[in-house]
Amino acid sequence: MARNLARILGGCGSLVPFMKTPACPPRNSSSIPPARTLVQMLFSKSRDFSLPNSSWGEEMMRLYEFYNGQSDVETEGEENQGREWKRLPSYNRSLKYATGGVYLSKIIQSKARLFTRNIREPGAAFEYVLFINKEKERCVCVFQAGHLLEGPPGHVHGGAIATMIDTVTGTHASAISAPVMTANLNIDYRSPIPLGSTVLIESTLEKTEGRKLYISCKVTSTDGSKRHTDATALFVSISVAHLLKG
Numbered sequence: 001m002a003r004n005l006a007r008i009l010g011g012c013g014s015l016v017p018f019m020k021t022p023a024c025p026p027r028n029s030s031s032i033p034p035a036r037t038l039v040q041m042l043f044s045k046s047r048d049f050s051l052p053n054s055s056w057g058e059e060m061m062r063l064y065e066f067y068n069g070q071s072d073v074e075t076e077g078e079e080n081q082g083r084e085w086k087r088l089p090s091y092n093r094s095l096k097y098a099t100g101g102v103y104l105s106k107i108i109q110s111k112a113r114l115f116t117r118n119i120r121e122p123g124a125a126f127e128y129v130l131f132i133n134k135e136k137e138r139c140v141c142v143f144q145a146g147h148l149l150e151g152p153p154g155h156v157h158g159g160a161i162a163t164m165i166d167t168v169t170g171t172h173a174s175a176i177s178a179p180v181m182t183a184n185l186n187i188d189y190r191s192p193i194p195l196g197s198t199v200l201i202e203s204t205l206e207k208t209e210g211r212k213l214y215i216s217c218k219v220t221s222t223d224g225s226k227r228h229t230d231a232t233a234l235f236v237s238i239s240v241a242h243l244l245k246g
């Protein structure tokens with residue numbers, strides 16, 4: 001774990017020097033932020049990427065408004081008002097359990113970014129918003145695929161589709177039993193997804209067996225007429241200690 005932390009923090013073995021004077025010289029001066037920037041990174045309010053931005057097309061907005069109209073935003077410590085869907089906020093930092101404490105976690109998060117939320121240009125890659133139903137049996141994601149996700153000409157890369165399926169089913173599984181890890185993911189690609197298009201990704205909890213959660217998933221056109229992808233996923237609930245093992 002200590003070795004992993006050191007790697008994440010750019011080769012410096014100690015966190016304290018990272019905060020004050022670095023114990024080893026940085027590879028380049030930009031790898032260690034000035035104190036004021038660090039304070040801003042640690043305490044500034046995170047951006048919720050699941051809210052609309054100027055890159056969202058008409059179909060993305062229409063579906064967002066459709067599901068959002070039936071949703072209550074998840075607010076920590078507050079109960080839902082009994083509506084069918086709940087929008088799940090989405091931030092670009094995910095390390096909550098892996099770091100052994102909030103303080104450590106915040107320092108590591110100053111560098112780590114969630115894979116799907118680390119491209120700054122709005123609309124260039126993964127634009128998506130996730131809603132979960134109240135009983136947590138289903139999750140739906142409205143996904144608009146940007147031009148940086150190209151695989152075959154004009155269409156979305158299979159790895160990007162897998163990433164989104166893992167994200168949607170993983171978020172779904174986490175909402176049921178956090179923390180979890182993907183143990184198995186099977187994907188059938190049935191028809192290509194055009195770049196720039198908006199699709200629906202729906203995740204359904206099939207069954208749970210002890211620590212195992214079996215989830216199925218499909219990707220369709222927004223009117224449901226075209227099946228793009230089918231998948232099944234197995235998630236296993238883990239202990240925080242499992243992540244600390246590295």
Ligand SMILES: CCCCCCCC(=O)SCCNC(=O)CCNC(=O)[C@H](O)C(C)(C)COP(=O)(O)OP(=O)(O)OC[C@H]1O[C@@H](n2cnc3c(N)ncnc32)[C@H](O)[C@@H]1OP(=O)(O)O
Nearest residue numbers: 094166167170171181182183184210212234236237238242
């Ligand atoms: C916010 C965005 C959310 C994004 C979510 C993204 C989620 C991810 O991508 S996670 C990253 C990719 N996944 C990984 O790196 C996981 C690597 N694998 C592991 O860490 C471990 O193998 C792990 C945690 C899956 C299971 O290990 P462990 O906790 O020791 O459980 P283990 O005892 O081996 O297995 C538990 C059960 O699951 C079953 N199982 C484990 N792996 C598999 C598998 N690949 N296929 C089928 N069954 C499996 C076992 O047979 C066992 O079943 P039973 O209880 O009936 O005997």
